Amino acid sequence: MAEVTEQPEPQGVQIDLISGDRMEGLTSMEKIRLILDGVHEGNIVILERGLSPDEESKLIEVTMSEINPDGFNGIEIETYPQIEAGSGSFLERLMGRTGEGKLTVIGPANRIQTLHKDEELISAFVTHR
Amino acid sequence: MGLLTGLRDSISRAADRLFAGNEPKRIGIYGPPNAGKTTLANRIARDWTGDAIGPESHIPHETRRARRKEDVEIKRNGKSVTIDIVDTPGVTTKVDYEEFLEFDMEKDDAIRRSREATEGVAEAMHWLREDVDGVIYVLDSAKDPITQVNTMLIGIIESRDLPVLIFANKIDLEDSSVQRIKSTFPQHETVPLSALEGDNMDEVYDKIAEYFG
Ligand SMILES: Nc1nc2c(ncn2[C@@H]2O[C@H](COP(=O)(O)OP(=O)(O)O)[C@@H](O)[C@H]2O)c(=O)[nH]1
Ligand SMILES: [Mg+2]
Numbered sequence: 001m002a003e004v005t006e007q008p009e010p011q012g013v014q015i016d017l018i019s020g021d022r023m024e025g026l027t028s029m030e031k032i033r034l035i036l037d038g039v040h041e042g043n044i045v046i047l048e049r050g051l052s053p054d055e056e057s058k059l060i061e062v063t064m065s066e067i068n069p070d071g072f073n074g075i076e077i078e079t080y081p082q083i084e085a086g087s088g089s090f091l092e093r094l095m096g097r098t099g100e101g102k103l104t105v106i107g108p109a110n111r112i113q114t115l116h117k118d119e120e121l122i123s124a125f126v127t128h129r
Numbered sequence: 130m131g132l133l134t135g136l137r138d139s140i141s142r143a144a145d146r147l148f149a150g151n152e153p154k155r156i157g158i159y160g161p162p163n164a165g166k167t168t169l170a171n172r173i174a175r176d177w178t179g180d181a182i183g184p185e186s187h188i189p190h191e192t193r194r195a196r197r198k199e200d201v202e203i204k205r206n207g208k209s210v211t212i213d214i215v216d217t218p219g220v221t222t223k224v225d226y227e228e229f230l231e232f233d234m235e236k237d238d239a240i241r242r243s244r245e246a247t248e249g250v251a252e253a254m255h256w257l258r259e260d261v262d263g264v265i266y267v268l269d270s271a272k273d274p275i276t277q278v279n280t281m282l283i284g285i286i287e288s289r290d291l292p293v294l295i296f297a298n299k300i301d302l303e304d305s306s307v308q309r310i311k312s313t314f315p316q317h318e319t320v321p322l323s324a325l326e327g328d329n330m331d332e333v334y335d336k337i338a339e340y341f342g
Contacts, residue, residue, distance in 0.1 A: 056281050
């Protein structure tokens with residue numbers, strides 16, 4: 001008897017690296033849409049230069065309004081300051097207080113099991129769908 | 130925000146402050162879930178008005194709507210300051226209703242609770258951008274203060290030029306470390322306290338009068 005083989009769902013993780021230049025031309029809401037549309041699809045979004053504090057607060061607000069019990073339960077986010085030689089203490093760098101842009105990693109909370117940051121590394125442990 | 134609108138906003142904010150006179154300052158109590166924000170808000174309200182603001186709970190997101198206590202008059206060294214206290218839901222970037230199921234809740238209740246929680250957090254963020262004159266940022270001093278949410282929130286508060294006090298709560302706990310909070314946010318004043326036990330409340334009220342009066 002012939003085996004019926006099911007076509008496997010494509011498995012994997014898409015990572016969107018968004019350059020600072022790409023973000024620069026967008027309004028705050030366009031940036032947030034770009035990020036959350038990617039995250040809704042299960043992607044990990046990496047911003048070369050991150051968001052302003054105001055945009056971060058809007059990102060939280062919009063994320064909250066889009067959480068729903070049978071799908072999306074929010075985001076994980078970590079940031080890294082762009083390190084300029086000799087600028088700021090380790091702690092200031094860790095806390096993202098120096099320089100202009102800060103490297104930012106954002107992903108769907110239900111797929112990122114751990115998002116861990118230490119001095120020189122953000123590591124994300126991502127599960128398949 | 131465009132440069133011009135930004136400038137206009139900050140001028141009108143400065144003008145608001147200048148002409149505010151003796152209007153009560155609206156002080157938002159922010160911080161992560163379970164830090165003790167409601168316990169603190171209740172203690173302040175009870176100490177100065179006689180009644181409480183809202184229920185405290187070990188279940189995260191007990192406070193799902195910002196609650197306000199108006200015209201709380203705090204008397205300090207012959208002077209008095211009047212503030213409106215706003216107790217906010219703990220800020221987070223994710224809410225999973227399944228977490229509430231662990232607290233013996235029915236699924237429907239858990240879903241409703243998580244929906245209210247998300248609305249409350251969104252509202253609290255909105256207020257932070259539009260509607261508060263100062264912030265008390267409450268942290269559980271027995272926990273690591275270096276989290277993305279704390280970093281982002283403090284950054285947002287700083288970018289709005291709001292006066293802020295950091296409250297290192299739960300100093301009655303064995304694992305409490307006020308120093309860890311101080312060295313994480315060296316640019317801000319940190320006040321140790323136990324909102325539950327009422328420890329160090331004198332300094333708490335001195336600082337509130339000094340910063341928000
Ligand atoms: N040990 C200790 N527990 C506290 C203190 N303040 C609050 N709690 C407890 O922490 C839990 C969360 O308190 P709550 O005020 O509801 O936190 P909120 O989510 O920040 O509003 C409750 O079980 C409180 O009793 C404190 O100073 N010491
Ligand atoms: Mg509360």
